[in-house]
Amino acid sequence: MIDTHCHLDMLKTDKDLKESIEKVDYLITIGCDKEEIPKALELANKYENVYASIGFHPYDVNDITDEHIQWLKELATKNKKVVAVGETGLDYYRDITPKNKQIYFFEKHINLAKELNLPLIVHSRSAERDTEKILEKFAPYEASGVIHCFGGDMQMMERCVDLGFYISFAGNITYPKADNLRQILKKVPLDRLLLETDSPFLSPQKVRGKPNKPSNIFYTLEFVSNLLGIEKDKLEEIVDNNAKRLFKIPKTVPSVV
Numbered sequence: 001m002i003d004t005h006c007h008l009d010m011l012k013t014d015k016d017l018k019e020s021i022e023k024v025d026y027l028i029t030i031g032c033d034k035e036e037i038p039k040a041l042e043l044a045n046k047y048e049n050v051y052a053s054i055g056f057h058p059y060d061v062n063d064i065t066d067e068h069i070q071w072l073k074e075l076a077t078k079n080k081k082v083v084a085v086g087e088t089g090l091d092y093y094r095d096i097t098p099k100n101k102q103i104y105f106f107e108k109h110i111n112l113a114k115e116l117n118l119p120l121i122v123h124s125r126s127a128e129r130d131t132e133k134i135l136e137k138f139a140p141y142e143a144s145g146v147i148h149c150f151g152g153d154m155q156m157m158e159r160c161v162d163l164g165f166y167i168s169f170a171g172n173i174t175y176p177k178a179d180n181l182r183q184i185l186k187k188v189p190l191d192r193l194l195l196e197t198d199s200p201f202l203s204p205q206k207v208r209g210k211p212n213k214p215s216n217i218f219y220t221l222e223f224v225s226n227l228l229g230i231e232k233d234k235l236e237e238i239v240d241n242n243a244k245r246l247f248k249i250p251k252t253v254p255s256v257v
Contacts, residue, residue, distance in 0.1 A: 001221060002028075002249075003027045003196055003197050006030065006214045008043050008214075009031075010199075012200060016215075019213065021047055026249055027051070029051070030054075032054075037054045049253065055085050058097055059097055061104075062096075073115070083119070083248065084118050086113075087121045087148055089102075089124045091125040091126070119141075119246055122145060128153055135160065144164050145165050146165060148196060149172070149202070150181070150184070153184070154183075166242060167193060167194065168194035169194075169195060170195075170202045170220070174205040174220060175208070193239055194242055194243055221235060
């Protein structure tokens with residue numbers, strides 16, 4: 001199983017990290033601020049089955065400049081374990097960062113991803129129409145991308161799929177009040193479906209209230225398997241092949257000592 005989006009440096013214990021490395025075939029750890037980016041790269045270089053994506057979360061663009069985008073370019077160019085740019089995007093849920101600044105740096109990240117021919121990891125919360133508008137502006141996406149921890153509406157899902165993006169769901173798909181997300185998930189083409197934990201956030205319902213960890217992705221897999229009426233092993237094969245295709249990671253899983 002592949003966890004396509006986690007924050008390994010934020011896991012609560014070394015035990016959780018060790019368990020995650022051993023139980024999950026591949027992990028993509030996300031560095032999304034000035035402190036987390038070097039930690040993500042360090043973990044990716046330390047563990048064979050860990051890869052990294054680097055970028056700036058929309059809440060963290062207030063104190064960056066164009067020089068930080070150049071820094072991302074240099075890091076990605078030097079480091080073969082970087083498989084994507086992001087997470088980046090728009091988050092209007094809380095009034096933390098001015099919208100114009102979020103939009104400016106979202107577009108900077110998009111240009112960088114296209115320049116490096118890397119997929120884009122998009123964060124979008126309470127910003128569906130602006131996200132669509134910006135993604136449409138910069139289409140096509142030769143290296144594709146993913147709308148991570150999808151929380152938008154049916155229109156956004158369909159438009160992003162049309163633009164070539166994958167749609168990823170996290171543990172909140174299992175929550176009792178997430179029926180709207182479940183209806184959207186059912187409409188996602190299987191060849192564009194991904195699963196993630198976004199750990200240490202959004203623990204699946206069976207372990208809700210505890211810090212999340214990548215090994216909990218199996219709870220989400222089981223839930224989605226039942227939701228779609230697809231055997232668990234078959235669904236795992238489908239979403240893992242999607243992840244390998246998107247992030248260009250090896251088909252053969254390394255042995256973890």
